Amino acid sequence: EVQLVESGGGLVQAGGSLRLSCAHSGFPFVESAIGWFRQTPGKEREGVSCIKRTDGSTYYADSVKGRFTISSDNAKNMVYLQMNSLKPEDTAVYYCAAGLALYCEENFYPAYEYTYWGQGSQVTVSS
Numbered sequence: 001e002v003q004l005v006e007s008g009g010g011l012v013q014a015g016g017s018l019r020l021s022c023a024h025s026g027f028p029f030v031e032s033a034i035g036w037f038r039q040t041p042g043k044e045r046e047g048v049s050c051i052k053r054t055d056g057s058t059y060y061a062d063s064v065k066g067r068f069t070i071s072s073d074n075a076k077n078m079v080y081l082q083m084n085s086l087k088p089e090d091t092a093v094y095y096c097a098a099g100l101a102l103y104c105e106e107n108f109y110p111a112y113e114y115t116y117w118g119q120g121s122q123v124t125v126s127s
Helices: none
Strands: 003-007 010-013 018-025 032-039 046-052 058-060 068-073 078-083 092-100 121-126
Touching (some): 018 032
Parallel strands (some): 010 121
Antiparallel strands (some): 003 018, 032 046
């Protein structure tokens, strides 16, 4: 059974930091990737970042480059999203998801290609 569980969301002031964690297990494919996505009411789910479990390649949306860092600890089946210099527009529900590694490339990590999803974690950035 595939499981992904996010944690670490919360309320923070603009300019602050949060670290999201994603505990994942059971994914059946060796060449896989973990992505972070976010969604606000009335908007489509947006890709934030992804990391390939095979070689550690990472990719970021332009809106978070230089502020967010994705990392993984494969021994612990954990993926992290360190979010610094947070802005009110970063407010959203953040999801981690698992998919095939071929769906984690520069400017290409479509949510619809990620098969398994966590329950989401709310991040609220106050101005």
